[in-house]
Amino acid sequence: MIVASSSTQRAALAETMAHALGERAHITSASQFSQERFIATASELLIADLDTPAAAGNMLRFLQQAAVSVGAIALIDDPDGEWVGSALNASINAILARDAGPEDLLLAVQAAEAGLVLLHPTSVRGLFPDQFRTAPDGSALEELTGREDQVLRLVSAGLGNKEIAARLAISEHTVKFHISSILGKMNVTSRTEAVSLGIRRGLIPI
């Protein structure tokens, strides 16, 4: 069962799921979370597009109140750590970004069927903010990746997210993810600070 507030999003997700699952997919969709409807349609898996904090809250309540165990996949951008923790507690199977493609959705379905949990990196960093500051060998994660370095330079040239996305041929969502990672690694709270610090650290030529 697909839950999304807009009919366009429901239709898009239904099509993606049909591609991902093939003939065995029996897909229904709804604009709200409803235990009765879920049971009545003999659904086994819930896929929800969460475009607002309210929708995220509604999904959480749905999972917490579910009488039977429900396979559940949430599509959400930059979820807050507390929500992720509660969702995991309520046995959510997958948290993906809202622009997840058919490959990722298929992986999520497989995870749900296997009783495992699949998480998009952006959903994890909110959970353990300090943990992700160190590289696997324990050294401080100060280094920006090649891509992050590129993004930082474009930010220093005054480009906005949309322009950076177009320039690097990636999604705006991915740009935001990179910038959030850059701000975290540099321990700053704004793009301006990141650029100032980048210049001082010799990451950005002047």
Added chain:
Amino acid sequence: MGVWETLANELAGASAEAGRSVVGVLGGRHPSSGIVVGKDAIVAASHAVRRDEDLTVITAPGESMAARAAGRDAGTDLVVLRLPQPIDAPVARWAAATSLRVGELVLALGRTRRGNVVASSGVISGLINGPMRTWRGGEIDQFIRPDLTFYPGFSGGPLVNNRSEFVGLNTAGLHRSGITVPASTVMRVTAELLEKGRIERPYLGLAMQTVPLPESLRARLNLTASEGLLVLHVEPEGPAEKAGMLMGDVLLTANGQAVPDTDSIQEILRGNKPGAQIEIELVRGGVASKLNVQIQARPATK
């Protein structure tokens, strides 16, 4: 005549009069406004005018003309548009110097896609004298925050004072609450965009980091400075590379002034234009020397 009537007449009159130098601009997802700066030139808010071609400038109800972007400065969120033929509208009268006061009553004007002048009013809420950097890396001469409603479409329109002068260009693209790019900044940026198509910022092509200078080196070379700038990266084809700078060089002074940090060398750069020469004293492999670097304009980003 009572105060109310006088005020009403003045504000309505100013809107109509100053509004003659305000145009509507269609060039993105949503309509925005623009200001007439020349017989065939308009300045508008860059973030609101996404496209460079196939733009429409609306001068009055039912009257419009095609336009194209002639240059942008993302840093100050300004874009200059060129019109194919002269426009029958008066050029904006900009306010002379920073004459604004907090609490002063001002009007924001815009022009809709239907060609009608629209207005919003309030007082100057905040003023900070610059120069300062916007989040997009541009330089504005003053931070002006008017306390008024930025309705959709107002970006690119003027902020008008009681003398019907334009104190700046309003935009929602530089600050969450909407700010006004001061007249002096708009004039400076517009002039350079019309002449060169972009803002040329002085550039060395060096990525550097402050390093303390070891006592032994200071003693041997008789240096007064205790810190210098270590070159971590020399931009290929950049001014510093052309002058022969190498990674590992440590900069001590630029034009005779100590450069213990990147802020100080940025300050010196800001005071020079592309084409100017800067004399750099540096240490390479324990040996002091001098290099002349010719500043160039920062290249368009790849």
